[in-house]
Amino acid sequence: MAWTDYxxxxxxxxxxxxxxxxxxxxxxxxxxxxGCFPLLVVRVGEAFRAxxxxxxxxxxxxxxxxxxxxxxxxTMLLCTAHGARFNLATGAAVDGVDCGLDPVxxxxxxxxxxxxxxx
Ligand code: FES
Numbered sequence: 722m723a724w725t726d727y728x729x730x731x732x733x734x735x736x737x738x739x740x741x742x743x744x745x746x747x748x749x750x751x752x753x754x755x756g757c758f759p760l761l762v763v764r765v766g767e768a769f770r771a772x773x774x775x776x777x778x779x780x781x782x783x784x785x786x787x788x789x790x791x792x793x794x795x796t797m798l799l800c801t802a803h804g805a806r807f808n809l810a811t812g813a814a815v816d817g818v819d820c821g822l823d824p825v826x827x828x829x830x831x832x833x834x835x836x837x838x839x840x
Contacts, residue, residue, distance in 0.1 A: 724773045724825045725839050729758040733826075735836040737762060740769070740829055746791055746798070748774055748784045751836070760825060761790070762834060763798065765810045769834060772812045772822035776800040798822070 724730055731751045738749055743762050750757035759774035759782055774782045779802065783790055786801035797815055798807040805817030812822035826837030 722823065724823045727758060727773065729753050729756040731758050731836045733836050733838045737771075737827065737834040737836065740832050740834055743769065743834065745795070748782065748788075748790070761798070761822070762827065763809055769827050769829065770810060770812070771825040771827045771834075772798075772807075773825060775823070776802060776805055776818070777814070777820045777822070778803060778805050778818045 731753045735751060737751055737760065738747065743764050745764055747762045749760050749762060751760050760771055761774045761783060762769060762771045776783055781802045783798060783800045790798055792799055796809055798809055806815040807813065807822050808815055812824050814821045826840060827834050828837040
């Protein structure tokens with residue numbers, strides 16, 4: 722399911738958080754008129770990537786059972802529910818599931834991370 726299929730999908734330009742708040746990885750709910758959209762934001766070098774915070778295994782949030790979402794080497798996102806692993810930079814499945822995380826476009830403006838335009 723693409724992120725734009727969620728009833729709570731935020732409109733392009735919706736503010737998410739400041740870039741400082743992201744750290745290495747941040748689980749955040751983006752409030753919309755239709756409810757809260759679950760988002761994971763990660764820092765990859767100088768860039769930011771974001772994914773719907775719904776693991777394709779059982780559609781639980783990756784931080785369902787804890788907050789340790791980064792692998793020890795910092796290259797993978799971990800699902801705390803049953804241990805699926807995803808490439809940090811692409812969201813592609815590495816281990817435990819067949820499909821990857823749904824990427825969400827983001828952009829930075831004035832130190833704020835915002836939802837980008839769908840491609
Ligand atoms: S819900 Fe993520 S591994 Fe099961």
